Every structure is written in C-alpha cells, then in structure tokens.
Amino acid sequence: SETRNFDGTVVVIFQPAEEGGGGGKEMCDDGMMARWGIQEVYGMHNWPGLPTGSFAIREGSFFAATDLFEVTITGRGGHGAKPQETIDPTVTAAQVITMLQTIASRNVDPVENIVVSVTSIESSSKAFNVIPQSVHLKGTVRTLSNAVHDLAESRFKAICEQASAAMGCMADVQYQRNYPVMVNHPEQTAFAAEVAKAVSGDCDDAPLVMGGEDFAFMLEERPGAYILVGNGDGASVHHPEYNFNDEAIPAGCSWLAEVVERRLPAAG
Incomplete structure (x- = not known):
C-alpha cells in the first residue's frame, strides 16, 4: 500500500x-x-x-491430507489371573495396531506416500491385575493423493472391525476427514x-x-x-x-508486494 x-x-x-x-x-x-x-x-x-x-x-x-481417528475396542474384562474368562481388548488392540501398518506396507503402492500413526492408547482399567473392558485408540492418517486417501479410510475401517471381530471384540470406529x-x-x-x-x-x-x-x-x-x-x-x-526469525520478514513482505x-x- x-x-x-x-x-x-x-x-x-x-x-x-x-x-x-x-x-x-x-x-x-x-x-x-x-x-x-x-x-x-x-x-x-x-x-x-x-x-x-x-x-x-x-x-x-x-x-498432506490429515485424517483423525478414534477407535474403541470392547471385549469382556476380568481378573488378570483368569484370562480364559475374558475377551481381552488389550491383546486385540495390539493386533489392530500392528495390522494397521499393513495399509502402508501391503495395500498402498510403494511409490505413494502415507503415514498411519496410532498416537494414544488408553484402557478402561488402571489396575495391575485387571483386564480391561475396553481400549481406546487415537491417531492420524496422512496421505498425498485422493486415491490413497480413499483406500486408507476403507482399509482402516475394515482392519479395525474385522480384526476385532476375529478376536471376539467389537470395534467402534470414528474416522474423520480433516484437511484435504x-x-x-x-x-x-x-x-x-x-x-x-x-x-x-x-x-x-x-x-x-x-x-x-x-x-x-x-x-x-x-x-x-x-x-x-x-x-x-x-x-x-x-x-x-521454536522462535520466529524477524530477519525473514523483509523477504516475506517483499514477496507478497511483488506478487x-x-x-x-x-x-x-
């Protein structure tokens, strides 16, 4: 101006x-x-x-496109000394977390880019000797093309639901597309x-x-x-x-003005 x-x-x-x-x-x-x-x-x-x-x-x-997810895996809790009387959601969650990495390694073309990160794991039990009733997972999926974006969401839901079912658990999957x-x-x-x-x-x-x-x-x-x-x-x-470098301001402002x-x- x-x-x-x-x-x-x-x-x-x-x-x-x-x-x-x-x-x-x-x-x-x-x-x-x-x-x-x-x-x-x-x-x-x-x-x-x-x-x-x-x-x-x-x-x-x-x-990247940035998706967010929350997954609640529900089984049947019980005493840690009697796992045969439970349906352990912790073991199921471990299986799900491992299998989610196959989206990148086995479903997506190796030349494409994808990140699947489970960043939070919480169980309904805080005791040393109690197998929990449920386990809650949170995380993010990052992709760089619409095709991989669609594939990742589809496979994510299928893995969570089907792997949980195979272990006798139920999975409630909340998958949110955040930024494109x-x-x-x-x-x-x-x-x-x-x-x-x-x-x-x-x-x-x-x-x-x-x-x-x-x-x-x-x-x-x-x-x-x-x-x-x-x-x-x-x-x-x-x-x-992190500290913003004020010496970058002249270049940034000059670029905007020149545009x-x-x-x-x-x-x-």
Missing part, C-alpha cells in the same frame, strides 16, 4: 482457527471467495531449516517461484510435507500457490523451542 504500484483489489485474509480448527474451510463455506471477488489465492509459511529469507515451493500435491491434500496450481506455482527468485535470487524445490494445512480448502476453490520462506537454523515448527504488483500491474 506504500507505493500503490498496482491496479486492482487485494484481499488480505485474516483467518481464525488455523491449527486444527479448520478456519479456512469455514471461511470458504461462508462464501468468502465470491463475496470479495477473489480470483487467485497466495499463502506463505515460515519454514525452519531453509536459509533465512530464501524460498521453496513445489507444484501439485504439497501438504493441499495442491499448488501449475501456473500460479511457476509465477510464485519467479517472484521468489526476483526477491531472493533463488527458489528451491520444496520436499513433500506430511503435515496438514487448511489453506488447502482455499486452493480447492481458487487457483493459487503456497510457498515456504526460510527461518534459518533452529527448532522446527510446533517445537517448544501483487506483478499480478495486478498499474495501468499506463
């Missing part, structure tokens, strides 16, 4: 609930794109490990990289990221691109010792 060296309208999106809250989807569902006449969208993420002020981007699938795959559009990605090179002299090819990003919802509605700006060496994002001035050039 300092130079006004552009002709058109720039919409600055102040999005709530970015981490886990799905604010991007809520804004899209609320009609943001049509309401403000948005034709393209561009976003940026600070990225530790990249040299300060440098850039990296990739065309196509970039950040974030896909950078070809033309806008090439443009974003060109601008990055003008600002910093270079733009690296970014690796695939198995983390999620709800900017994906905006890229489903409008063409655009998402780029990484380097934070230098230091702790990764979501780490308690506007090149995409909406001043008349005459």
Whole structure:
C-alpha cells in the first residue's frame, strides 16, 4: 500500500482457527471467495531449516491430507489371573495396531506416500491385575493423493472391525476427514517461484510435507500457490523451542508486494 504500484483489489485474509480448527474451510463455506471477488489465492509459511529469507515451493500435491481417528475396542474384562474368562481388548488392540501398518506396507503402492500413526492408547482399567473392558485408540492418517486417501479410510475401517471381530471384540470406529491434500496450481506455482527468485535470487524445490494445512480448502476453490520462506537454523515448527526469525520478514513482505504488483500491474 506504500507505493500503490498496482491496479486492482487485494484481499488480505485474516483467518481464525488455523491449527486444527479448520478456519479456512469455514471461511470458504461462508462464501468468502465470491463475496470479495477473489480470483487467485497466495499463502506463505515460515519454514525452519531453509536459509533465512530464501524460498521453496513445489507444484501439485504439497501438504498432506490429515485424517483423525478414534477407535474403541470392547471385549469382556476380568481378573488378570483368569484370562480364559475374558475377551481381552488389550491383546486385540495390539493386533489392530500392528495390522494397521499393513495399509502402508501391503495395500498402498510403494511409490505413494502415507503415514498411519496410532498416537494414544488408553484402557478402561488402571489396575495391575485387571483386564480391561475396553481400549481406546487415537491417531492420524496422512496421505498425498485422493486415491490413497480413499483406500486408507476403507482399509482402516475394515482392519479395525474385522480384526476385532476375529478376536471376539467389537470395534467402534470414528474416522474423520480433516484437511484435504493441499495442491499448488501449475501456473500460479511457476509465477510464485519467479517472484521468489526476483526477491531472493533463488527458489528451491520444496520436499513433500506430511503435515496438514487448511489453506488447502482455499486452493480447492481458487487457483493459487503456497510457498515456504526460510527461518534459518533452529527448532522446527510446533517445537517448544521454536522462535520466529524477524530477519525473514523483509523477504516475506517483499514477496507478497511483488506478487501483487506483478499480478495486478498499474495501468499506463
């Protein structure tokens, strides 16, 4: 806005609930794109490990689809000294957890990308000598294509339900599709990289990221691109010792300004 060296309208999106809250989807569902006449969208993420002020981007699938799951496996509890009188959900849960890894190793093409992580295991018993009535699992599934996304959900549910049934237990599976795959559009990605090179002299090819990003919802509605700006060496994002590097601000702001001035050039 300092130079006004552009002709058109720039919409600055102040999005709530970015981490886990799905604010991007809520804004899209609320009609943001049509309401403000948005034709393209561009976003940026600070990225530790990249040299300060440098850039990296990739065309196509970039950040993973992030699914969440909760599974309750119910059997018949009892005394730990009399397992024959129980239907042990703990042993069943162990089987399920192991079998879920076959989605990646046996169901998905080895050249594709998928992560299946069980991150929490809790039982209804806290005693040393009681086999619990139920075991509760939580975790996440990450994929980078719609086909693998569909396959992963289908196999996940089948494994949980059928493996539990084989052991005499019941499985209640809650599988939530959270963020979709974030896909950078070809033309806008090439443009974003060109601008990055003008600002910093270079733009690296970014690796695939198995983390999620709800900017994906905006890229489903409008063409655009998402780029990484380097934070230098230091702790990764979501780490308690992460520290934003203020020296990355000039490069990031220059990139945003240059995107506007090149995409909406001043008349005459």
